[in-house]
Amino acid sequence: MITGYVMFRLAARTFATSLDDVREIVRLSGLERLPGVQAPLAGVIELRGAPLPVLDVRGPDAAEDQGDVLVLEVDGDAVGVAVDQVLAVLPAEALPELTDRPAKVLPSYVIGVRSSADGPVLLVDLEKMLDVAATGWAETLAGVDDLSAAF
Numbered sequence: 001m002i003t004g005y006v007m008f009r010l011a012a013r014t015f016a017t018s019l020d021d022v023r024e025i026v027r028l029s030g031l032e033r034l035p036g037v038q039a040p041l042a043g044v045i046e047l048r049g050a051p052l053p054v055l056d057v058r059g060p061d062a063a064e065d066q067g068d069v070l071v072l073e074v075d076g077d078a079v080g081v082a083v084d085q086v087l088a089v090l091p092a093e094a095l096p097e098l099t100d101r102p103a104k105v106l107p108s109y110v111i112g113v114r115s116s117a118d119g120p121v122l123l124v125d126l127e128k129m130l131d132v133a134a135t136g137w138a139e140t141l142a143g144v145d146d147l148s149a150a151f
Contacts, residue, residue, distance in 0.1 A: 005090045005114070006070065007121060008083040011059050016095055016114060016121045021072060025086050028054070028067040040130070042082060045069065054080040057133040072126060081126060095121060107132055 004019035026047060031054060033043040042056035042064075054069055056062070062084060069080040095114035106113075109128035114121045 002092050004092050005095050007087045009085045009087055010083055014121050015124050017124050017126050022070050023073050024071045026069045028069050028082050031065055052078055052080045054082050056082040058082055058084055
């Protein structure tokens with residue numbers, strides 16, 4: 001059962017993900033690009049003295065050092081996902097399921113459609129979204145031996 005949602009923006013679209021999947025939310029500041037790394041890995045930020053790899057699923061026009069980072073735990077390691085803006089952290093009842101489903105086919109990472117005062121909100125599985133929007137993200141992270149050397 002979902003306890004709540006993190007609602008965020010990527011470009012003009014509003015998304016939500018399960019609060020249970022997000023370990024924490026931090027500002028995207030101090031992003032360090034690392035030599036030899038390629039998209040989708042944007043670089044690392046320092047989080048309480050430790051390097052946090054940040055994957056960027058935002059569009060090409062996104063400001064490099066602006067936005068928020070959703071911190072996930074993937075296979076026991078912390079991974080950040082850059083988004084344009086976290087809009088709210090909401091209880092489950094604040095985003096009721098939409099009764100009228102959109103007619104068009106949605107990407108595989110969309111696991112539901114919720115309703116907010118501003119219109120429909122796509123409920124997404126962030127790891128599946130990374131698989132689609134940031135192809136090769138797991139391999140990219142595996143290829144970076146020791147991020148602590150960057151700090």
